[in-house]
Every structure is written in structure tokens, then in C-alpha cells.
Amino acid sequence: MAGHSKFKNIMHRKGRQDAVRSKLFSRLSKEITVAAKMGDPDPDKNPRLRLAVQNAKGQSMPKDNIQRAIAKATGGDAANYDEIRYEGYGPAGTAIIVEVLTDNKNRSAANVRSYFTKYGGSLGETGSVSFMFDRVGEIVYKLESGDADSLMEAGIEAGADDVETDEDNHTITCAFEDLSEVSKALEASLGEAESVKTIWKPQNLIEVNEEKAGTIMKLMDAFEDDDDVQNVYSNFDISEEVLAKLG
Incomplete structure (x- = not known):
């Protein structure tokens, strides 16, 4: 995950x-x-x-x-937003991608850099960590949409690459360029999805201990509270045992 x-x-x-x-x-x-x-x-x-x-x-x-x-x-009164992707390293050498929509690039750059620095990370150049991720389409359905086998069958018929089911959701992934077509096919068979978007999926995960996990959570919290930040992706992995302690 x-x-x-x-x-x-x-x-x-x-x-x-x-x-x-x-x-x-x-x-x-x-x-x-x-x-x-x-x-x-x-x-x-x-x-x-x-x-x-x-x-x-x-x-x-x-x-x-x-x-x-x-x-x-x-209506013509909407602000002009710039789409910017920031990349850097967090605690324990974890890779982080931050996507923002901002009407003030200087503000966003300063804020993102400060979050990395405050929590033991570092902001890098564009491309410094994205090579460790795949750009793919992600379609998420709630568990009540069907059992794992029926979702797998629907995903295959729609042209998806993978279907994963956990305790929270069914997550279907597909090629970046196929997202619109696959989501339409799934909507026809399963109804509207909970979310449909492109994501940066980590190729490998880095397991972190409790100490580093706590710091990473604080860093993620800082990004989450920033109004300019739209999405954050990382390759950290936290065990269920450590998650229980953090929760």
C-alpha cells in the first residue's frame, strides 16, 4: 500500500x-x-x-x-493556478513526491522546503525520486461494490493491469493513458467509483521503524494541512504493529 x-x-x-x-x-x-x-x-x-x-x-x-x-x-474570477511537482527525501531515506496547485509559486516552494527540512528530509531536483515510481491510473471502489473475485473479473474485462483488495477498498490500477477508458468500462459494470485519478505508485517500499514512522507522519501531516498541496506520494511502509502504536 x-x-x-x-x-x-x-x-x-x-x-x-x-x-x-x-x-x-x-x-x-x-x-x-x-x-x-x-x-x-x-x-x-x-x-x-x-x-x-x-x-x-x-x-x-x-x-x-x-x-x-x-x-x-x-465566470472568469478564478485564480490562475500553476501545477508543480516537488520531489525529495524524507526520514529513513524515503522518497516523496508532492503535487501542488498554487497561485503563488514562491510561497509553495518555501513551504514545501520548510516541511522537508523541519522533519529531517531534503528537497531535491525534479526527477530526483520520480524514477522510483510508476505513473499509473488508480480506481478505487468500496468493499460493498462486490467481492474480490468479481472485482478482479470486472477489472480484467475493463483492461486494468491489477486489482488489489484490502480491509478498506478494492484498488484497481491501469496504464496512465488507459485511465479514462478503463474507468468508463468499470462505471458501466460497477457504478461510480469512490475515486478515479492518476498516481505515482512506488516500485518498492521501504519499511521504517517506530521512531522514523512517527517523524514521517508529522511530515505527512504538514503536507496535508497545506492548502496548496493536492497530493503526496511516498514509498514508506509501516508494519501493522507500528501503525497500532501510532494510532
Whole structure:
């Protein structure tokens, strides 16, 4: 499981659901606005917007919020956002990729650098760690969507590369360029997904001890609380025993 996914689970266990959901809706709205502004405001004619809207629906974002985010782009009052990817190393030599949507590049760069430095990491050059990840499409369904075998069959028929089922979700991955097509096929057979997005999937995971895990969680928390940060990916792995202590 990708490091940031485990971090999300820990945050929910700590009872931060409301705060997490507010942040999530804010990020989903920003992605919808940016996608609508960059292309056609009609999701059927704009693949990026379609995925953003589908993702928002999967996260139970109210329809009015989605429409407001699109209207904000077409109304001409939306800020101009830059998409930037930062790469660096965290505690225990873990690799971290941070994606931001920002209207102030200097602010974002300073903030991201400060988080790395504060928690024993270092910000690197673009490309310094991304070679350790694969850029793939990820489609997540809730467990009630079906059993592992039925999801595996649906994934194969849709053209996915892999299907994994854990205690929380069914996670389907596919080639980056096939995401739109695979998600449409799955939606036809399984309904709307909980999330549909492109991710950086680590090729290998680094297991960290309790001390380093605690510091990594603080670093992830800092990224999570930054309004400019859209996504964070890492290759850390934390055992269930250590997770229980952190939780």
C-alpha cells in the first residue's frame, strides 16, 4: 500500500474525518475549477474535467459544490493556478513526491522546503525520486461494490493491469493513458467509483521503524494541512504493529 494511503487511514482512526473531508472537498473543487478553465466546461468534452467530477461524486461531494466549481472557472474570477511537482527525501531515506496547485509559486516552494527540512528530509531536483515510481491510473471502489473475485473479473474485462483488495477498498490500477477508458468500462459494470485519478505508485517500499514512522507522519501531516498541496506520494511502509502504536 502506498505510504500516503496508510497516512490517510491513520488520520481517520484519529477522528479527524471532518477536517479531512473539508480539505478533500477544497482540493476536489480546485481540481474541477482548474480542469474546467483549461478546457471545455462540459465534462463529456473534457477528459480531465470528467475524471475530476467523477472523483468528486465518488467522494460524495454535493452536486451544488461541483457546479459552483465549474461556474467559477467559466465566470472568469478564478485564480490562475500553476501545477508543480516537488520531489525529495524524507526520514529513513524515503522518497516523496508532492503535487501542488498554487497561485503563488514562491510561497509553495518555501513551504514545501520548510516541511522537508523541519522533519529531517531534503528537497531535491525534479526527477530526483520520480524514477522510483510508476505513473499509473488508480480506481478505487468500496468493499460493498462486490467481492474480490468479481472485482478482479470486472477489472480484467475493463483492461486494468491489477486489482488489489484490502480491509478498506478494492484498488484497481491501469496504464496512465488507459485511465479514462478503463474507468468508463468499470462505471458501466460497477457504478461510480469512490475515486478515479492518476498516481505515482512506488516500485518498492521501504519499511521504517517506530521512531522514523512517527517523524514521517508529522511530515505527512504538514503536507496535508497545506492548502496548496493536492497530493503526496511516498514509498514508506509501516508494519501493522507500528501503525497500532501510532494510532
